[in-house]
Amino acid sequence: xxxxxxxxxxxxxQMLKAFKIVKPDVSRDLxxxxxxxxxxxxxxxxxxxIAAPIxxxxxxxxxxxxxxxxxxxxxxxxxxxNLALAYYDDTxxxxxxADDPLFEAIAASAIGNTIDFAAQHExxxxxxxxxxxxxxxxxxxxxDFRKELxxxxxxxxxxxxxxxxxxxxxxxxxxxxxIKEIYPNLEIVYAVRSAPVINDSTMEDxxxxxxxxxxxxxxxxxxxxIDLKSATEEFKKYFYDENGFILSKGQGNFETLHxxxxxxxxxxxxxxxxxxxxxxxxxxxxxxxxxxxxxxxKQSSLTP
Amino acid sequence: xxxxxxxxxxxxxQMLKAFKIVKPDVSRDLxxxxxxxxxxxxxxxxxxxIAAPIxxxxxxxxxxxxxxxxxxxxxxxxxxxNLALAYYDDTxxxxxxADDPLFEAIAASAIGNTIDFAAQHExxxxxxxxxxxxxxxxxxxxxDFRKELxxxxxxxxxxxxxxxxxxxxxxxxxxxxxIKEIYPNLEIVYAVRSAPVINDSTMEDxxxxxxxxxxxxxxxxxxxxIDLKSATEEFKKYFYDENGFILSKGQGNFETLHxxxxxxxxxxxxxxxxxxxxxxxxxxxxxxxxxxxxxxxKQSSLTP
Numbered sequence: 001x002x003x004x005x006x007x008x009x010x011x012x013x014q015m016l017k018a019f020k021i022v023k024p025d026v027s028r029d030l031x032x033x034x035x036x037x038x039x040x041x042x043x044x045x046x047x048x049x050i051a052a053p054i055x056x057x058x059x060x061x062x063x064x065x066x067x068x069x070x071x072x073x074x075x076x077x078x079x080x081x082n083l084a085l086a087y088y089d090d091t092x093x094x095x096x097x098a099d100d101p102l103f104e105a106i107a108a109s110a111i112g113n114t115i116d117f118a119a120q121h122e123x124x125x126x127x128x129x130x131x132x133x134x135x136x137x138x139x140x141x142x143x144d145f146r147k148e149l150x151x152x153x154x155x156x157x158x159x160x161x162x163x164x165x166x167x168x169x170x171x172x173x174x175x176x177x178x179i180k181e182i183y184p185n186l187e188i189v190y191a192v193r194s195a196p197v198i199n200d201s202t203m204e205d206x207x208x209x210x211x212x213x214x215x216x217x218x219x220x221x222x223x224x225x226i227d228l229k230s231a232t233e234e235f236k237k238y239f240y241d242e243n244g245f246i247l248s249k250g251q252g253n254f255e256t257l258h259x260x261x262x263x264x265x266x267x268x269x270x271x272x273x274x275x276x277x278x279x280x281x282x283x284x285x286x287x288x289x290x291x292x293x294x295x296x297x298k299q300s301s302l303t304p
Numbered sequence: 305x306x307x308x309x310x311x312x313x314x315x316x317x318q319m320l321k322a323f324k325i326v327k328p329d330v331s332r333d334l335x336x337x338x339x340x341x342x343x344x345x346x347x348x349x350x351x352x353x354i355a356a357p358i359x360x361x362x363x364x365x366x367x368x369x370x371x372x373x374x375x376x377x378x379x380x381x382x383x384x385x386n387l388a389l390a391y392y393d394d395t396x397x398x399x400x401x402a403d404d405p406l407f408e409a410i411a412a413s414a415i416g417n418t419i420d421f422a423a424q425h426e427x428x429x430x431x432x433x434x435x436x437x438x439x440x441x442x443x444x445x446x447x448d449f450r451k452e453l454x455x456x457x458x459x460x461x462x463x464x465x466x467x468x469x470x471x472x473x474x475x476x477x478x479x480x481x482x483i484k485e486i487y488p489n490l491e492i493v494y495a496v497r498s499a500p501v502i503n504d505s506t507m508e509d510x511x512x513x514x515x516x517x518x519x520x521x522x523x524x525x526x527x528x529x530i531d532l533k534s535a536t537e538e539f540k541k542y543f544y545d546e547n548g549f550i551l552s553k554g555q556g557n558f559e560t561l562h563x564x565x566x567x568x569x570x571x572x573x574x575x576x577x578x579x580x581x582x583x584x585x586x587x588x589x590x591x592x593x594x595x596x597x598x599x600x601x602k603q604s605s606l607t608p
Contacts, residue, residue, distance in 0.1 A: 005320050005335040012313035019309075031309040032351055039343040047336055 001258050006283040007052040011038065011059060018063045018198075022072040034066045053225030053252040060198050060224070071196035080115050080167030080199060081209050088170055091129060095178060103142055105171075105178035106276065107132050110295045112171030113164060113250050113278040116199065138279075138290035141299040145274050148245055153183040157244035161190045162226065164250030164277075169201040172249065173211045180214070188215050189238050194231075195222030200252070225256030228266035239269055246273040251280055258287075258300070273300040305562050310587040311356040315342065315363060322367045322502075326376040338370045357529030357556040364502050364528070375500040384419050384471030384503060385513050392474055395433065399482060406453075407446055409475075409482035410580065411436050414599045416475030417468060417554050417582040420503065442583075442594035445603040449578050452549055457487040461548035465494045466530065468554030468581075473505040476553065477515045484518070492519050493542050498535075499526035504556070529560030532570035543573055550577040555584055562591075562604070577604040 012035060019026045019034075041058050064072050091108050098104035111128045134140065152159060159179070163169055169192075176188055190211060193200045206217040218238065221231040226248075228236065239246075246269070248257060254275045257268065275298045279290050288296055288304070298304065316339060323330045323338075345362050368376050395412050402408035415432045438444065456463060463483070467473055473496075480492055494515060497504045510521040522542065525535040530552075532540065543550075550573070552561060558579045561572065579602045583594050592600055592608070602608065 003336075005323075005332060005339060008336075008339050009313045009316035009320060012316060016309050016313060028309060032307075032312075035309060035312050036347060036351070039347055043340060043343055043347075047340070 001051060001255055001287075003047055003050055003052050003055065004283050006281065006286070007055070008042070010281060010283075011042075011052070011055055014056070015059050015063060018060060018072075019067075021076060022063065022069070023067050026067065030066055034062050037062055051225060051227075051256045053223055053256050054227060056225070056252065057197055057223045057227075073196070073199050077166040077199050077201075077205060078208075080165070081170060081205060084112065084115065084167040084170035085209060087129065088174065091171065092174055094129075095174060101178050102146065102182060103134070105175040106142060106145075106297065107134075107136075107295070109168070109171045109175040109249065110137075110276050110278060110297065112168035113276070115167035116165045116250070116280065136295045137297055138294040139288060139296045139298045139304045141274065141297055141302055144299050144302065145247075145297070148272065149179070149183065149186070152244060153186045155243060156185065156187070158187040158189055158238060158241060159244055160238045160241075160246045161188065162220065162246060162248040162250075162253045163190055163192050163201045163206075164253060166199050166201050166205050168249065169205055169211060170209050173209060173214070176211065176215050187244075190215050190217045191220040191235055191238070192217060193222060193224070194219035194235075197222055197224050200224050223252075223256070225252035227256060242270055245271045248273050248275050248277075250277050251284065274298070275300065305355060305559055305591075307351050307354055307356050307359065308587050310585065310590070311359070312346070314585060314587075315346075315356070315359055318360070319363050319367060322364060322376075323371075325380060326367065326373070327371050330371065334370055338366050341366055355529060355560045357527055357560050358531060360529070360556065361501055361527045361531075377500070377503050381470040381503050381505075381509060382512075384469065385474060385509060388416065388419065388471040388474035389513060391433065392478065395475065396478055396481075398433075399478060405482050406450065406486060407438070409479040410446060410449075410601065411438075411440075411599070413472070413475045413479040413553065414441075414580050414582060414601065416472035417580070419471035420469045420554070420584065440599045441601055442598040443592060443600045443602045443608045445578065445601055445606055448603050448606065449551075449601070452576065453483070453487065453490070456548060457490045459547060460489065460491070462491040462493055462542060462545055463548055464542045464545075464550045465492065466524065466550060466552040466554075466557045467494055467496050467505045467510075468557060470503050470505050470509050472553065473509055473515060474513050477513060477518070480515065480519050491548075494519050494521045495524040495539055495542070496521060497526060497528070498523035498539075501526055501528050504528050527556075527560070529556035531560060546574050549575045552577050552579050552581075554581050555588065578602070579604065 019031055038059055095101050095104045111132060114128055163172060192202050192206050196202055203219060206212045211217060218234050219232050220235045221227045223230060248254060254277055257273060277296050279285060279288055279292055279294045279296055285292055323335055342363055399405050399408045399412060415436060418432055467476060496506050496510050500506055507523060510516045515521060522538050523536050524539045525531045527534060552558060558581055561577060581600050583589060583592055583596055583598045583600055589596055
């Protein structure tokens, strides 16, 4: 989907927030100069073709360059992973003891999407985990997901998971473990970003939290979403492989893949995509007709 | 004060909010095209000299032009006046029965500043009025204000009040009445905007709610703040008159007059200014070291 009017103010707010997280004493002049560069970038871009995460890539690169640090969010990313790891054992127990461990693992993975400092919301992971009920999903295509997974296991196809943020990746690991336990022969491939961008997970994170030990981890692209133009060949192979389907985590991946009304800037594969995310902004409220904070589990071709 | 980094994202958010209030079905293309014009305006302006309300004037004019309506907020302004008028009698009783009616009227006038759709907050006037305590003022120079008013009454000077929003103006009327009752010989002059801009009060509102009957009302400038370059001669006469002091309502007036760190784009008068407002955004939190929603009653030359 292309940039919507809601995204413009949000992008400038995100930029300021990023500066405040990484360098709280940053000067007015440096921020204003970066804000002006973002305005020039937006004016020079075709706003009718560009997705918000593509602007996000430019924006977060600009923040990094302005303060002259290669991966400015490394410290926060480690903190988020550690925060999530501290909840891993308790969450695993909840999942194991649930009536339907797979559904519970899906819920934990969606709630894990809370951990995202680009969005206009506060982190409230503990409460979210404790108070979760299936009604928190305002769109829930779990039954279709489960059926498709059953079919896929028989066909020896591949489930491609598009990862999103650090911290969240720990709960994705629990989801992967849960799927593997139920479908031991299913091939699962997990995609991380191919370069540091915001607090998104990279290969370093997948190795750090032990995900790379239990599943094949590949690199997608250096964008906080999916941009086929800058994606690796390995990613494109799995992305376009028709024997399987995709589980896409988070808002950035959704924003770059969901494209109902306008010509796409890349060809979508001929297979289903399941979007699993927490609605974090006004735009998601409008698109999903839900409230901020709601969980979404939507199959691309199904209407809610 | 000049535009701060916090203002940039807020200005784009304000613009979108204005479109949604006035024309909820406005198209993406129209909004995006206005957003781009705002970017160009900011890039062409000297951001080191421009105050946010000056950009606000451009922004709200742009909204009006985009949807081709001269005073797009007329309907909302009438609603805000009527909303406030519905609380007028009850508020007047509270003020009359208070231990210090002047302080109570000041509080009501500050709480009236809640009514402002440019700001990032929700209107919660009723609760604010019912739950008010003096502790809601995080800066409170009322004692100095009172002393200065006593002195002014003896000197036959002029109190110039800089009005702000519609709705709010009803509680300003109550404040004016209260001051007149205590200081019957004091000259009070109330300034409204000289042209429609956002939901700010104009002469039409002052007449509609009966303020113009009890006090001299003059027109300041066509800006949601004070811009001496476009101000009327009559306003400048009262603004620079040294025999008196100023009570400035709201954030827009504050933002254009408060200027501690950088060269001012206009000469301030040689008299005190009392700022009475509700802190409505992150920037005010930073400047006043307060929380959003706090009331501020600050004399310009005093530190909190």
